[in-house]
Amino acid sequence: MKPVLDGTVALVTGASSGIGSATATALAAQGAAVALAARRADRLEALAGDIKDQGGTALVLECDVTDEQQATGAVERTVAELGRLDTLINNAGVMLLGPVAGAPLPEWQQMVQLNVLGLLYCAHAALPHLLRAAQDGPRQVADMVNISSVAGRAARNGSGVYALTKFGVGAFSESLRQEVTRRYVRVCLVEPGATATELASHNRPEVLESIRNQFGQRMEAADIADAITYIVTRPRHVAINEMLIRPTEQER
Numbered sequence: 001m002k003p004v005l006d007g008t009v010a011l012v013t014g015a016s017s018g019i020g021s022a023t024a025t026a027l028a029a030q031g032a033a034v035a036l037a038a039r040r041a042d043r044l045e046a047l048a049g050d051i052k053d054q055g056g057t058a059l060v061l062e063c064d065v066t067d068e069q070q071a072t073g074a075v076e077r078t079v080a081e082l083g084r085l086d087t088l089i090n091n092a093g094v095m096l097l098g099p100v101a102g103a104p105l106p107e108w109q110q111m112v113q114l115n116v117l118g119l120l121y122c123a124h125a126a127l128p129h130l131l132r133a134a135q136d137g138p139r140q141v142a143d144m145v146n147i148s149s150v151a152g153r154a155a156r157n158g159s160g161v162y163a164l165t166k167f168g169v170g171a172f173s174e175s176l177r178q179e180v181t182r183r184y185v186r187v188c189l190v191e192p193g194a195t196a197t198e199l200a201s202h203n204r205p206e207v208l209e210s211i212r213n214q215f216g217q218r219m220e221a222a223d224i225a226d227a228i229t230y231i232v233t234r235p236r237h238v239a240i241n242e243m244l245i246r247p248t249e250q251e252r
């Protein structure tokens with residue numbers, strides 16, 4: 001039997017680590033050719049090598065998606081070199097926590113530029129291709145999966161601007177879903193809880209110290225990749241709109 005995503009092309013942003021890397025691997029295993037976007041090209045090359053060793057197809061796209069031209073260029077190169085675009089995994093993100101009072105403004109700017117604008121640039125550039133794929137693609141359906149967070153559902157003390165960006169991702173995703181779902185572009189919002197990745201490591205030492213005990217049990221990136229794979233492999237008439245996934249022991 002042919003793998004479900006055979007003949008399709010997926011672009012994964014933030015593919016150089018964590019959830020993005022695991023998702024690219026999982027989608028390639030389902031037969032998708034995968035375009036891998038992030039800034040660390042060496043990581044992407046290693047991942048592409050692994051995928052090719054497994055018989056898959058991978059394209060390395062070294063880019064900073066906070067730069068509109070680079071984000072658009074990543075989408076255009078995917079289509080030019082892999083022939084089409086059926087699936088966008090809008091995953092690249094950063095989580096810089098801590099009190100609002102006295103927060104370094106560059107941290108807020110980075111989160112808004114990546115979690116909001118980077119995601120929007122990729123969505124904007126990808127949408128015409130996803131609409132085309134839904135019309136004439138091998139599966140007659142296309143997917144945009146936007147990665148939010150539990151923090152996109154509930155704001156907590158110390159995660160104000162991160163939550164702001166993820167609430168925004170939720171609002172945008174639902175509006176876009178209503179706009180394109182009858183044209184068979186499915187838009188899904190994924191809201192992970194604590195997952196063992198590099199995400200928290202970018203925080204200042206004093207913030208890291210204060211959140212040290214905040215996260216107990218963690219999921220693996222592969223657990224979220226598994227959920228994303230489920231979403232994008234549903235039959236054409238089934239759209240998973242939203243998925244909230246926590247480690248079993250995570251209460252809030």
Ligand SMILES: NC(=O)c1ccc[n+]([C@@H]2O[C@H](COP(=O)([O-])OP(=O)(O)OC[C@H]3O[C@@H](n4cnc5c(N)ncnc54)[C@H](OP(=O)(O)O)[C@@H]3O)[C@@H](O)[C@H]2O)c1
Nearest residue numbers: 014016017018019038039040064065093149195197198199
């Ligand atoms: N881990 C969790 O507990 C958790 C929970 C809820 C939601 N999430 C969400 O899951 C998504 C993935 O995060 P993760 O946990 O897998 O963290 P991660 O391991 O830190 O991965 C983040 C990815 O984003 C990429 N990235 C950062 N800045 C970029 C830029 N300017 N342009 C392109 N790519 C960029 C990074 O690659 P480069 O540095 O190479 O560019 C990396 O591949 C994020 O949206 C995050 O908010 C994670």
